[in-house]
Amino acid sequence: MPELRKDPISGRWVIISIERGKRPSDFGMRVSPKKGGFCAFCEGNEHTTPPEISAFRPDGSKPNTPGWTLRVVSNKFPALNTEGQLNREGEGIFDKMNGVGAHEVIIECPNHNLTLSTMPLKSVEDTLWAFHYRITELKKDTRLKYALVFKNEGDDAGASLEHTHSQLIALPIVPHLVQEEIEHARQYYNYKERCIFCDIIHQERASKVRVISEKEDFMVIAPFAPRSPFETLILPKKHGSNFMPNGNFTFLAQILQKTLKQIDKVLDLPPYNMMIHTSPFKNEENDYYHWHIEIIPKLTNIAGFEWGSGFYINPTPPEEAAKFMREVEA
Amino acid sequence: MPELRKDPISGRWVIISIERGKRPSDFGMRVSPKKGGFCAFCEGNEHTTPPEISAFRPDGSKPNTPGWTLRVVSNKFPALNTEGQLNREGEGIFDKMNGVGAHEVIIECPNHNLTLSTMPLKSVEDTLWAFHYRITELKKDTRLKYALVFKNEGDDAGASLEHTHSQLIALPIVPHLVQEEIEHARQYYNYKERCIFCDIIHQERASKVRVISEKEDFMVIAPFAPRSPFETLILPKKHGSNFMPNGNFTFLAQILQKTLKQIDKVLDLPPYNMMIHTSPFKNEENDYYHWHIEIIPKLTNIAGFEWGSGFYINPTPPEEAAKFMREVEA
Secondary structure (H helix, E strand, O other): OOEEEEOOOOOOEEEEOHHHOOOHHHOOOOOOOOOOOOOOOOOOOHHHOOOEEEEEOOOOOOOOOOOOOEEEEEOOOOOOEOOOOOOOEEEOOEEEEEOEOEEEEEEOOOOOOOOOOOOOHHHHHHHHHHHHHHHHHHOOOOOOOEEEEEEEEOHHHOOOOOOOEEEEEEEOOOOHHHHHHHHHHHHHHHHHOOOHHHHHHHHHHHHOOOEEEEEOOEEEEOOOOOOOOOOEEEEEOOOOOOOOOOOOOHHHHHHHHHHHHHHHHHHOOOOEEEEEEOOOOOOOOOOOOOOEEEEEEOOOOOOHHHHHHOOEEEOOOHHHHHHHHHHOOO | OOEEEEOOOOOOEEEEOHHHOOOHHHOOOOOOOOOOOOOOOOOOOHHHOOOEEEEEOOOOOOOOOOOOOEEEEEOOOOOOEOOOOOOOEEEOOEEEEEOEOEEEEEEOOOOOOOOOOOOOHHHHHHHHHHHHHHHHHHOOOOOOOEEEEEEEEOHHHOOOOOOOEEEEEEEOOOOHHHHHHHHHHHHHHHHHOOOHHHHHHHHHHHHOOOEEEEEOOEEEEOOOOOOOOOOEEEEEOOOOOOOOOOOOOHHHHHHHHHHHHHHHHHHOOOOEEEEEEOOOOOOOOOOOOOOEEEEEEOOOOOOHHHHHHOOEEEOOOHHHHHHHHHHOOO
């Protein structure tokens, strides 16, 4: 019998479809081998990207020249513009505003062939530090309300360039899905006077079946109602509403890289999407929301049912996914 | 300057990214030519599908034999089970229930090589009639609350079988996205005492820029804040909350086929998803919700930004899409 499960944070239901039960080897996707060729993100080609916003240059080299270990640049085809005013206005019944915001690219390391799961741990740590630094800087812009950090790995997951990179889009609106999570978390807090994420960590630790790993400050779980097979959540064990405010990124870099290595091994290098959910700029320190990292391997398609309903059909129960993840060596 | 636009029905914002502006020829997707080979949905292979739930058999032939013009069968790998009780229960902090529901396939015509845009108009009409008939029948099951009719055309849009077909999933829960539309429509109605969809039709007719076509009882528009390039909406001009209750399906079949032919010509046979949104079984006749058909050509990817935010980045303004659609002969 398939099961309907509700994710208490987003409020969405998913169908865990056991009849369609899929093991890791049933998923055909795999990141294509890197083709190489000219790459704007490789060392030596700094002049082909928009100018550097920030970079790590241990050798003290000049901006937009070789010598960096990590670069942050504007997206060459930004979804939003940094200049201008919002000018919120109506068009009859409709609402619109100028697309003001920031769209940045974090080039995680100079080596074209590495990924977040194979690069030196120091590069992962620097990448997390860069996320935090850029969010902190963008917060100063009073037009903006939220910064979403995300990563698309592999063509099928939407990566248009194969050199490993993450992106950050800062928005003048708190995004719909984040707002929904916050509202559900706030309702729970009003009712229970506890953070719902903290309660989930407590329950998952007791039942164990969906725990993938636990190390120092972090817990990795397969969520109870995942949208996609092998959806994975990295949660700080201690309550924190705001992405690493007093950040030492070493432990997070370790657990993130370990988790990605497990995903790579279990699913044979799948394309994936990774997102960081943190609190909006306003009210960033609060008792009800809990920042976290979501990883969604790209194994299934969004089709008519998902477009029309907002339901997801997931052929792999998270208890099974967590077991596969635990059993593989990272 | 890109523009942020809010869809007043779903409440979601989209980014109309003019810098990435795409014309129809910039989209590479195309439904692959049909490969043929054995097909469970072809005439003569009736015994290879689950038993017929319903069929049109103008020659009076027996169920599960050749002679039909349209068949409705259960999905061989159903996402939900027709048998059993819901047994709503908690698992600590989480909620779940048995996956009770129906998952049916509507085989729209016996000819393997036709599609909804190329089949005889009578088959399109029969298909719409079958949707209506199956929804009406499933409504009698008191465990169920909603029926979503949808169609995936082409492998890239999630169709696992190439013989033209639609699907229906009946659910024990009103889906998230439908519930959201209903709530926004109800809020608008409480404030204005008018249906928001009726107001949109009125405004679009006056401004003309997003109107694709208008014929008898229906209007076809590119919505103000589309999730995807060339997203298209078919709306009944006269208020109706419930999918064709006193249905004469001829006009709808005409405008649906015409619209799909336009999409096929403008975008060179793209994969697409089609969904019917109607009222839940309870309260199906009301003044605030307005049934409609949504068509989303599969031209862009859902990636990290969309997964994390619920925002969509659309590189084609709907005003341009509507113009391309109007200018092509169907």
